[in-house]
Amino acid sequence: METTHAPLRTHTPALQVINPEPSRKGGSKAFIEANTTAVSFEELREGHIIPVFAKDNEPLVSQADFVLAAKEAVSDLFRGETILEPQLRVSHPIKGRVPEARDKPAAQLQEWERTLYYERMMFCLEIPSIMDEIDGNTLTLTVGGVKAYNLDNLYNRKGAVEHFKVFVGFKNLVCTNLCVRTDGLLADLRVTDLNQLREGIYDLLGNYDQHRHLRQMQELSRYSLTEKQFATLLGRCRMYNHLPAGERKNLPALLYGDSQLNSVCSDYYRDQSFCRQGDGTINLWRLYNLFTGANKSTYIDQFLDRSVNALDFASQVQQALDGGRASWFLN
Known part of the structure; x- marks a missing residue:
């Protein structure tokens, strides 16, 4: 897919993907706090089960696949830029157990007998080589999304609509506040499969006007x-x-x-x-x-x-x- 992406002020490109900085100026650096917990992408992909549609036991699009789809789109559209590893926050854990352990007291459950997924997940992909400054604050381009399974009808069958939120905007490095504008948000992206989700991500990134967004914030x-x-x-x-x-x-x-x-x-x-x-x-x-x-x-x-x-x-x-x-x- 072609795009009119025009980088803002950039640093010399480093590796395509690098690890995020652990902290900036101390204190909490989470982009969202509330009742969320930080998880790694590996934990999300390997350790969390995937909800299924009740009528046919077919899986929904997993949260890990959502993150990967966004990461692939960002890597494609922003070639040569520095892209940090995704930061993920999750909330509302749904705990379970394998059938063999159905009669065990909770305290006696072994790790392999437990199942877990989180009803809600939010992630950010920071692109620090695309940046600007407002009132002494450095801002970097950031892409991310939200998957909340509570918005889906899990009592349906495969092919039912699934709901996603996708955004692109800027992160203020002073405080990790996220700055999002109307044209940088798909608040209710409805898809029936992973390909439609990818298309939605590409459409959002292709239509977002980062320069207009920065001008609007600069005016403030x-x-x-x-x-x-x-x-x-x-x-x-x-x-x-x-x-x-x-x-x-x-x-x-x-x-x-x-x-x-x-x-x-x-x-x-x-x-x-x-x-x-x-x-x-x-x-x-x-x-x-x-x-x-x-x-x-x-x-x-x-x-x-x-x-x-x-x-x-x-x-x-x-x-x-x-x-x-x-x-x-x-x-």
């Missing part, structure tokens, strides 16, 4: 909120979810709840990279990163929707500050 650094405006904005955000449905439907969507908004408020004062300035002002790039940072506490299946929503919300605030349409969140 040019606009700032005063402390009073930030307080009004955050207060309105808290009110949003309690508005009557008729009033809320006429406002820009906000997918963040009280727990995430608490994090935004706390980090306005305490975050080492994105807190307020000495006079209480905060630019919209920092505000956006407070939201994407708070998003790390979101469950896997909601993470990407909130990630896109953070950029849409920050851009709407920017338009209001630029003299465009008035924003209810700032009134």
Whole structure:
């Protein structure tokens, strides 16, 4: 498949695939936290069983095959770039046992008698040789996806629709926050086999405009909120979810709840990279990163929707500050 991929600022290409850095500047470097656990690709491929359709016992597309399909597409479309090994996070374990051990007490089960798969999985493939900088923060191109088996009808037969989420965007290396834009997300990619999944990944990567995405985020650094405006904005955000449905439907969507908004408020004062300035002002790039940072506490299946929503919300605030349409969140 041909693509108009045009690399941004790049380093000298290294090996095609290298191991990811273990840590940057200390602390948690997970792109999502919530209730997730890190696993290696080898563990995912070799140690986890694959769910099947109940009516014919045929397997669904495995999470490992999903990661491999994305990795192959990235290697194909970004030839010569540095591509890190995939980082994977999983949640909601589904435990079982082999039939021979059905009557054993759990404490007596041997390892080979246990079965395990995780209902939800998210992965990222970082391409550090395609990078740029915004407000002193280095961003690298990142491709990834989400597979949540709870979205599939497992009581069907092979050939039924399976659901995937695929994204491409940027990772902020200061905090590993993921920055995703609308054209970089397939929020509900529906396929019936692995070939259709591959096609969907190629289509997303071919249509994504990385330069436009960067320009949109760069613009955020040019606009700032005063402390009073930030307080009004955050207060309105808290009110949003309690508005009557008729009033809320006429406002820009906000997918963040009280727990995430608490994090935004706390980090306005305490975050080492994105807190307020000495006079209480905060630019919209920092505000956006407070939201994407708070998003790390979101469950896997909601993470990407909130990630896109953070950029849409920050851009709407920017338009209001630029003299465009008035924003209810700032009134």
